[in-house]
Amino acid sequence: MARTQAIALPRERRTAAxxxxxxxxxxxxxxxxxxxxxxxxxxxxxxxxxxxxxxATSTGLSNWQWIGFENYAxxxxxxxxxxxxxxxxxxxxxxxxxxxxxxxxxxxxSVHMEAKAGGVFRSLxxxxxxxxxxxxxxxxxxAAASPPFGMLNYIVAPLGLEPRFWLQSxxxxxxxxxxxxxxxxxGMLIFTSAISAIPQDLFRAAxxxxxxxxxxxxxxxxxxIKWPILFxxxxxTMSLFAxxxxxxxxxxxxxxxxxxxxxxxxxxxxxxxxxxxxxDFAYGAAMAAILVLLGLGISVVLLRVFRFEQLVAEPxxxxx
Amino acid sequence: xxxxxxxxxxxxxxxxxxxxxxxxVRSGEFVALLGPSGCGxxxxxxxxxxxxxxxxxxxxxGDRRVDHLxxxxxxxxxxxxxxxxxxxxxxxxxxxFPLELQRAITRPDxxxxxxxxxxxVQVDELLDRRPAQLSGGQQQRVALARALVKRPDILLLxxxxxxLDARLRHDMRGEIKRLQKEVGxxxxxxxxxxxxxxxxxxxxxxxxxxxxxxxATPDELYAHPVNRFVAGFIGSPPMxxxxxxxxxRNGDLVARAQDIELPLPPAQRPRGNAAGATVGVRxxxxxxxxxxEGQAAGEVYVVEPVGRExxxxxxxxxxxxxxVAPPGYGGKIGDRIGxxxxxxxxxxxDPQSGDRLA
Numbered sequence: 001m002a003r004t005q006a007i008a009l010p011r012e013r014r015t016a017a018x019x020x021x022x023x024x025x026x027x028x029x030x031x032x033x034x035x036x037x038x039x040x041x042x043x044x045x046x047x048x049x050x051x052x053x054x055x056a057t058s059t060g061l062s063n064w065q066w067i068g069f070e071n072y073a074x075x076x077x078x079x080x081x082x083x084x085x086x087x088x089x090x091x092x093x094x095x096x097x098x099x100x101x102x103x104x105x106x107x108x109x110s111v112h113m114e115a116k117a118g119g120v121f122r123s124l125x126x127x128x129x130x131x132x133x134x135x136x137x138x139x140x141x142x143a144a145a146s147p148p149f150g151m152l153n154y155i156v157a158p159l160g161l162e163p164r165f166w167l168q169s170x171x172x173x174x175x176x177x178x179x180x181x182x183x184x185x186x187g188m189l190i191f192t193s194a195i196s197a198i199p200q201d202l203f204r205a206a207x208x209x210x211x212x213x214x215x216x217x218x219x220x221x222x223x224x225i226k227w228p229i230l231f232x233x234x235x236x237t238m239s240l241f242a243x244x245x246x247x248x249x250x251x252x253x254x255x256x257x258x259x260x261x262x263x264x265x266x267x268x269x270x271x272x273x274x275x276x277x278x279x280d281f282a283y284g285a286a287m288a289a290i291l292v293l294l295g296l297g298i299s300v301v302l303l304r305v306f307r308f309e310q311l312v313a314e315p316x317x318x319x320x
Numbered sequence: 321x322x323x324x325x326x327x328x329x330x331x332x333x334x335x336x337x338x339x340x341x342x343x344x345v346r347s348g349e350f351v352a353l354l355g356p357s358g359c360g361x362x363x364x365x366x367x368x369x370x371x372x373x374x375x376x377x378x379x380x381x382g383d384r385r386v387d388h389l390x391x392x393x394x395x396x397x398x399x400x401x402x403x404x405x406x407x408x409x410x411x412x413x414x415x416x417f418p419l420e421l422q423r424a425i426t427r428p429d430x431x432x433x434x435x436x437x438x439x440x441v442q443v444d445e446l447l448d449r450r451p452a453q454l455s456g457g458q459q460q461r462v463a464l465a466r467a468l469v470k471r472p473d474i475l476l477l478x479x480x481x482x483x484l485d486a487r488l489r490h491d492m493r494g495e496i497k498r499l500q501k502e503v504g505x506x507x508x509x510x511x512x513x514x515x516x517x518x519x520x521x522x523x524x525x526x527x528x529x530x531x532x533x534x535x536a537t538p539d540e541l542y543a544h545p546v547n548r549f550v551a552g553f554i555g556s557p558p559m560x561x562x563x564x565x566x567x568x569r570n571g572d573l574v575a576r577a578q579d580i581e582l583p584l585p586p587a588q589r590p591r592g593n594a595a596g597a598t599v600g601v602r603x604x605x606x607x608x609x610x611x612x613e614g615q616a617a618g619e620v621y622v623v624e625p626v627g628r629e630x631x632x633x634x635x636x637x638x639x640x641x642x643x644v645a646p647p648g649y650g651g652k653i654g655d656r657i658g659x660x661x662x663x664x665x666x667x668x669x670d671p672q673s674g675d676r677l678a
Contacts, residue, residue: 199404201404
């Protein structure tokens with residue numbers, strides 16, 4: 001009834017009515033909307049717009065021109081883009097797996113421990129995250145230093161491994177471990193609280209029903225924390241695609257040419273820190289734009305795989 | 321299967337939840353663990369289930385000691401207060417879960433048993449629903465089906481009715497009792513509601529502060545409570561307690577409080593030479609009579625009609641006694657009345673220990 005009347009009103013009356021009903025809501029949401037627009041949406045738009053120009057140190061802020069999709073064409077003409085894409089996908093996939101599996105492992109272990117011990121154990125795993133990234137990265141560079149130094153060499157010596165300069169010989173191993181240990185604590189926090197939120201009675205019921213500890217994890221715990229797992233997967237995927245600071249601080253994309261260069265590091269090098277002194281802002285922006293598309297695409301795939309709609313509970317029906 | 325608890329004790333840190341509990345449940349018997357919250361009844365049940373380990377003491381099923389066994393090795397089924405249905409599984413998956421974990425059961429056999437268990441508790445129409453789509457009563461039934469589907473020797477129920485509304489609670493009370501007799505399974509249930517315990521159980525174990533207070537049939541608990549706590553906990557409305565002096569008069573013993581004088585028949589006389597006692601009398605064992613008659617005089621304080629009877633609070637001297645009156649009683653606040661106590665229904669308790677004196 002009310003609806004049909006509203007449609008019958010002249011346009012200006014309708015607009016006024018809309019403002020009357022929604023003004024308060026908008027007012028309350030205003031600050032948040034401004035923040036989202038300025039700090040989240042605007043950078044993406046600016047990046048994309050900038051990627052259509054030739055803005056660089058050489059052009060300055062006054063001499064740049066619109067060049068359409070030339071930056072994108074140039075990117076895919078580069079002989080390194082495939083290597084770097086491969087690096088990126090491998091880096092994201094392996095570190096993501098490490099983060100989620102180790103995070104889940106620590107969460108499961110720590111909630112099955114005595115409460116205090118579990119807390120201490122989790123705090124230890126939080127150390128990489130709470131220490132400043134430069135300090136943490138430096139620690140790793142020292143640990144992986146060339147022989148006869150480097151704590152890693154001492155740790156692996158009893159296993160019969162030759163001492164080596166890990167950052168040179170196995171750069172990916174170090175890059176994956178350093179990111180993995182930081183990322184695992186994120187999953188750990190989310191999974192621990194998700195597991196703790198499962199009612200105790202469900203675990204007791206499963207025990208009485210005859211389930212072993214492993215069966216309880218597989219049949220009860222994991223299905224019930226599906227949503228947090230999905231969240232961590234998507235969130236970590238996004239942040240790994242965008243993260244480069246630990247690689248920058250350790251191998252800086254090396255050794256050699258683009259050995260551990262990932263897409264975001266490539267964008268950073270191109271736009272803000274390249275060898276030639278010509279900072280290619282626009283070209284770097286184009287690389288960043290590709291990164292946004294890549295992250296979006298993969299997230300959509302993950303949401304599909306996990307059948308997101310089905311995670312939303314169906315309404316309760318009272319019949320009695 | 322017979323269940324025996326011997327000197328069962330559970331401590332959590334410095335707190336003793338259950339202390340030296342001895343209890344035997346006969347095969348096929350339906351026993352209630354009754355007590356106020358914090359009395360140790362749920363802890364006891366969880367020890368029987370194998371979820372808590374006893375600090376000391378033993379648990380015997382049949383003639384097998386089980387206190388070191390995991391829940392799954394004990395042959396028990398359990399219904400939880402929250403029902404604990406797995407929210408990500410349908411009703412039929414929930415019921416099938418205990419069977420799926422047993423490799424020996426084939427798929428067709430499993431499906432047949434799920435259908436059979438579901439039919440027994442009338443949820444066979446709901447097999448494809450998820451727990452969130454069920455009402456409280458339906459969830460309760462599914463939980464029962466899941467507990468019974470693997471044909472356990474012992475059924476444990478933790479506050480099975482406390483999450484249901486009053487009407488449904490009444491229905492389920494009868495149904496669970498009938499189901500228990502039909503299946504003939506040894507069952508133990510925990511409740512804080514004395515009415516539930518009395519109406520469902522063959523025998524009731526009353527617990528307080530981790531200790532067993534009484535273990536008897538509902539009739540026995542009602543008629544001969546062993547101490548003041550049991551007397552006050554069993555029965556609704558609760559028993560009246562009157563501190564009184566005991567004195568001899570004309571060769572008879574009387575209990576005397578301010579405005580009340582109660583002659584005690586020989587059977588009610590306490591052993592020994594007690595000078596005082598707490599006299600307990602249930603509201604249904606006091607009758608309202610004309611003023612001047614009976615053993616006490618009082619004034620109607622308030623009248624609460626509850627359908628088939630009326631609960632009348634009567635002011636006698638400085639205290640209020642609760643009396644059950646028939647539905648036709650037309651007393652008004654302020655009416656002066658007399659009270660007649662049924663002498664053979666008086667209970668005498670030690671004023672200090674609370675133990676029964678006679």
